[in-house]
Amino acid sequence: MPRLLPTILAILLVPTAATGAESAATPTFERDVLPILSSHCLQCHGGIHQKGGLDLRTAASALAGGDSGKVIVPGDPKASELLKAVEAGAMPKGPIKVSAADKDVIRRWIAAGAKSAPFGGELRVPPKARTAKELAEFIDREIDRRLADAKVPASPVADDGEFQRRVWLDVVGRIPTRAEAAAFLGDTAPDKREKLIDALLARPEYGAYQARLWRDRVAVATSANADLGSNHTAAFYAWLTDGFNKNRRWDELVREMITAEGESPPVAFVRQCMDDGQPRANKLAMSVSRRFLGVRLECAECHNHPFADWKQDDFWSLAAFFARTAKVEKNKTETRTGIYDSEKGPPRTRFGLKPLERKDGGAVLIPDDAGPRAKTVVPAKFPRGEVVKLDDRSPRAALAEWVTSPKNAMFARAAANRLWAQAFGRGLVNPVDSLDPENPPTHPELLDALAGEFVASGYDLKHLLRAVLLTRAYQRTHTTVPGNERDELLYSHAAGKAVSPEPLFESLVVASGNTLDAKGGGGIGGKGPLASRGEFLKLFGTATADTDPGDYTQGIAQVLALLNDPAVSVPNRLVTDAAKEGGDADAILTRVFVGVLSRNPRDEELKLTREYVSRRKSPLDGYQAVWWALVNSPEFAVIP
Amino acid sequence: MFDRPLTRRETLRLAAAGVSAVSFSRWLGPLAAHAAETPKKKHKSCILLWMDGGPSQTDTFDPKPDAPAEFRGPYKAVQTAVPGLQIGEGYTKLAKWMDRACVIRGMKTDEAAEHWRGRIYMHTGYRPNFAGLTYPSLGSIVAAHRPQDTGLPNFVVAGKTMQNFPHISGAGFLGPRHDGLILRDLSKGLENAQPGTDTAEYAEKLDLADKLAQGFQRTAPWPAVKAQRTAYQGAVELVRSGKSQVFDLSREPEKVRERYGKHEFGQGCLLARRLVETGVPFVEVYLGDWDTHEQKRSESVRDTLLPVSDQAMTALLADLKDRGLLDDTLVVWMGEFGRTPKTHDKSGSRNHYDKAWSTVLFGGGAPGGAVVGKTDDKAAEVVDRPVSGPDFMATVLTLLGIDPTKDLHAGTRPVRTVAPGAKPVTEIVGKG
Known part of the structure; x- marks a missing residue:
């Protein structure tokens, strides 16, 4: 029984209370404390309400305190009002109190100096992409390092049956046929898994399945009155299937979606955001931010984001790039038919939906029914980026260029994170559309390395996916071993x-x-x-x-x-x-x-x-x- | 081994203990024979008529005949069976039943920006994702409080428009076993509820399937696996009990089906009546789209939704009363919010509004011919007796005999059934 020995060792080495939670590292605000505050405190001390003048969304604002002074004294839990209120049960006022384990996290965070490790800065792009194998090894080192820190043992590699069912479903969206499955089970070549991964990525079904995932996100009608026909959806699907199978760069595909015109296949992306016959700038802003930047900016449509540091102005400044996007029809003055950016912008719709009111240089007026910042003029501005004068530039082209620029870390992180989630069932940042500094990744270094690699490889999705599939982490069995049963975050075993x-x-x-x-x-x-x-x-x-x-x-x-x-x-x-x-x-x-x-x-x-x-x-x-x-x-x- | 039929609970307990369905062949037959019997009703049931999109209070249960035309809207007010109580003319048939209705005119909530937020808020009594939890919807809460002894699911949802938002028929932290059974196509009843082979053969197949499933259940104790097992057990139970014929509306005389109206909502109400008769504690029937931002949809409300719901609800109330079920069946009419007091076109289009709107309770122990709360002369502000979403939820649960202040459990975390601070409306439930 050669297998038994490591198991016994694991039992001896792992403290009985070992779980997925990390105990070794110094707690940080973003990784450890914010999730607790987010569940219990931000309703009243966040973006919408700041009761007692206290805003707990960022480490800086939390340390700044509220109307009655500081609530956190770094290094001194006993003197910290925040902890006192939580421990006494005075806060939160709601029925659901902070658990003892979470109180302990807050206490340890304060005791260790109330450290902050914000996430989401610049991306380091290596000068040259690694090979998929090198990248896989790097991923495994990162994953294993964190498992070792937490003293959580990893499950062994999955057998061939489990592995092939997983990889077929993840890459081409179906199980293998009996002949295909039997051939793999019977193959004795040591590199047969690598070969299978390569073969699957080369199948036309790869493109079809990956395109289906994106079609369902950005090119299907989401409400009964969307101006998106099944013909548009089908054309989009064919276009993207071809794009994935040719392994076209992701930045290029996204630029084509954002700037799609006329009746070209990617225009379904714009059409999904139509209402009552015209594209809606707010829906387009929502779709671009959520799908390509990995942030739910729409929560800031009518008020500042309750849990993340997004302002209403950020949302409408993004929407400004779509203020001219309209559906036009050929007539005496108009020579085109379909979706175009026009000088006139979209008309008021038949049933009275108003277009965004435009001001000089691409600025817009926040609509009068959109919450506290209504009627404010905001410039066209990239989220967490610069203000843009749109006088002589195509607004959508300017936005597409910025979104997909190597300098925009959000784009590469969002794509890498989605791909990871597709393979592991969970993003390094979860949910995959909440890549806010307030919702840090479980493995920040890993996510940044993957995003950097993605840029260096020329936004090569197949490269990234191939590397992920080659990892030991991906190929582990779902069956747990003693000591990793409760791990949900460290990839010690496969999650269903x-x-x-x-x-x-x-x-x-x-x-x-x-x-x-x-x-x-x-x-x-x-x-x-x-x-x-x-x-x-x-x-x-x-x-x-x-x-x-x-x-x-x-x-x-x-x-x-x-x-x-x-x-x-x-x-x-x-x-x-x-x-x-x-x-x-x-x-x-x-x-x-x-x-x-x-x-x-x-x-x-x-x-x-x-x-x-x-x-x-x-x-x-x-x-x-x-x-x-x-x-x-x-x-x-x-x-x- | 067993010479009497196992109850569902026993079966589940055995399953949990690792014993698979014991000699199905011996109890499938006898139970199926009992299928036609109707169990004696012990608990109140609830039929939720969900008006999706948010109907206008002014155009339905809180008419303002004396307001200026742009507030009054396109509908006249009609007199009802209750002296002094007027409702919109779209509900002329229903007007005769208002002596069994309790109209809450002071709904004052705070989720109107987005339909899905409003739907969740009014289905759960909590703001979406508050404190990081997914809350059970009303039907699931009721389902969890009733014994599962009818051989049918405790919570059934009718209407294919539900397809786009299963989140409002979900049990959230209570777990998938209390999810609603969603019936998408009423004309087909519940399909495939008969075993494909003879019963003894079928029972052996089920036994084999159960045994084969056990190994994987042990190594993969994931929510997805538990959810699959729950759906599977529920399906098997329906086949076993033979009670699925209750879903077959073709068993109703044509005249009855026509009385309810031969459209999805009418037939959904008929199904609700059949299910409640059999003892199902919660049925939700869905009618959209009341989201009248513009003429097209306002006209559809006038030409379709109002007449359709007027006819179906009238038929439903009459049938419940004739069968002596109205006192034990609470019928709730509600949407996720109301609509702006002022119209913005001649067809009466209005936008979302949550500051003053109406819900209605029929039967089920709610006082009849009652109006609770009052809005101003334009239905713009509540001037008397505001009722919040959680208050409303607490009221409905109290009427159904469920204590809204009790804790439910999200794993080990105790969570109040309805958000704290919620008060049942004493004018409706009594002083308790």
Whole structure:
């Protein structure tokens, strides 16, 4: 039992209370204290209310204190009013008090000098990109260093079955076919994982799946009245699929979305932000900031951001870049049709939605119904950047250039973080659209290194993804070892992600032994929800682009279809073929397991299913029942 | 091993203990035979008629016939069964039922900027994400307080428009087992609720599936896995009980279906009645889109939403009364907020407004023919008896026999059922 030794060592070395929480490092405001304040205090002492003159959103404002003086005395917890109020239960006034563990964090932070380590400064871009392997090694060193600091042991590498199910679903959005899965399981080459990663990244399905993720974020109609037709969505999807498959630079693709004109495919990005026939500057500002900069600036649309240091002016200064974006139609004076920036800007819409009122040099007036700063004139200004005079520049081109500039660290960080979240189910900053200094990353150095690498590589998404997939961290099993059961932040073991609706559909088709056709046709069978992609998504389309990757979103109605639709009980092609290929029951059952779960059955699973089949009058129905049980298993519903 | 049917709780307890569904074949049959029986009602039920988008108070339950035209809007006021109580003419049929209604005219809340914030606020009684938690919606709170003994889910949501915001039918920190069952296409009933094979065969398949699931459940104790298992158990339970026929509206006489109106909301109300009759404690029926910023949608309110809801609610109240269920069934009419007192076009378009608006309670122990609170002559300010979102939530829960001041548990963290400071409206629930 060579495996046992490290386990025993781990038990001996790890203190009994070891968890994912870090105890070794000096607590910092941003990493340790702010999450607590954010849950309990910022409602009253944040961006909207500053009761007692106290603003706890940043270390500086917290240390500055409130109307009655300082509330934190660095190095002296006992003299710090903030801690006293929390310890006495006087604060927060609400029903949910700060837990004992969190009080201790605050106490230790003050005792250690109330240190701050703000995140979000300049990015260091290496002169030359590393190879994917070098980058993977760097990532593993960072992850392992933090695990060692926290004395949390790492789980071993996942076996081939677990690994291949994960990597197929993460990269191309479906499970491998039985033949593909069996070939990998049988391959004895030591570098077969690397080869599989490369092969998956080279498949056209890579582009199609990655494009689908972005299509669902920025190019599907979000409300019944959006001026975004399914033709626009389809054109966008084809354009982006091609872009990803050609591995075009991410900065270039984003510039094309932000500046899209006429009826070009990326214009769906602008059209998603239309209302009542015209593009809306505020919606465009929201979309750009959330999707490409990783910040929810829209919380500052009507008031200063409650939890982050964003002001209303920041939001409208960004919206100013879209003040001229309009949908125009050819007539006596207008020569074009479609989405363009026009000197006139968008008209007041049919039902009375007003365009932003424009002032000199690209400045705009904050609309009169938009909260405390209404009717203020604000200049066109990049978020946390400079003011721009727009007199002789195309506003959208200026914005696109700034957003995707190597100097804009937010852009590279947001992209790197999203990619990380796609692989690990959780961003280094989570949620992925809250990259504010107030919500620091779990691994700041790592995120910055990934973002720097991303810039150095020429915004090469495949490069970054390849490196992430090559890491030991990504390839660990989900099964915990003693001492890392409670770790959710340090990547000591794989965390499960739910299989979202379209990958679930494609996986079911593949698991049935059917072929996915390129046009999205084909299905599992029957005449109901399993008949085609369209029918399936009508019932199973429960997740949205912003659903947390860990959330299983299906309910009773969906499970009923997987349990009882006629298509799941008639022997399907996978089962029929598995039986036809001959051999004993174990051989046939193994084929079914590999076809559905991409792994070989364990002994007890073989025994159970063998006995089950032996009791059936028709063995074929028995194999189909095993298939049915596996498709309805929790393992099939998640990416382990 | 067992010679009587297992209750759901026993099954779950066994499952939790690692014992998989014991000899399904022996209890699937007997239970299915009991399916037709209606259990005796022990608890009050609630039907939430959710008017999504935020209907205008002026155009519905708080008309201002004497206000200037731009405030009055396009609708006349009509007299109701209650002397002195007037409502908008769009609810002429419902006017005859106002002796069973309690109108709250002093709704004063503070989430009007965004629909999703308003929806969450009025469904949970908490501001979205307050203190970092996801709060359970009203239906889930009620579901969690009722025994799960009907063989049906405790919380059912009807209407395909729900698809875009499942967050308001979610159980939040109470866990997915109290999520609402969302029924997207009422015309199809609950599909696939019959086993695909004969019952003995089916029971053995389920047994196999349960055993195969166990290993992974142990190594992957993730929320997603628990949620999948919960949905799976719920589905199996429905198949087992054979009670899914309650979802099949074609079992109702055509005349009855027409009385409710053959549109989604009407049929949703009919389904709600059928479910409540069977003992389901909470049903939400969804009707949108009341978001009348502009003419197109204002006209749709006039031509569709008002007549449709007038007809369906009238039929629902009549059926509940005829079956002796109205006293034990609280019917709630509400949206996420009201609309601005002043219209901005002739069709009566109005924007979001939360400073003064109305909700209505029918039956369920709420006083009939009552009006609580009062707005000024333009329905712009509450001049008497303001009611906040949490107050309203506390009122509804109290009527349903659930103590709003009790703690629920988010993991180990105790959290008040309704935000502290919330007071049930004593004019409605009594002094307690």
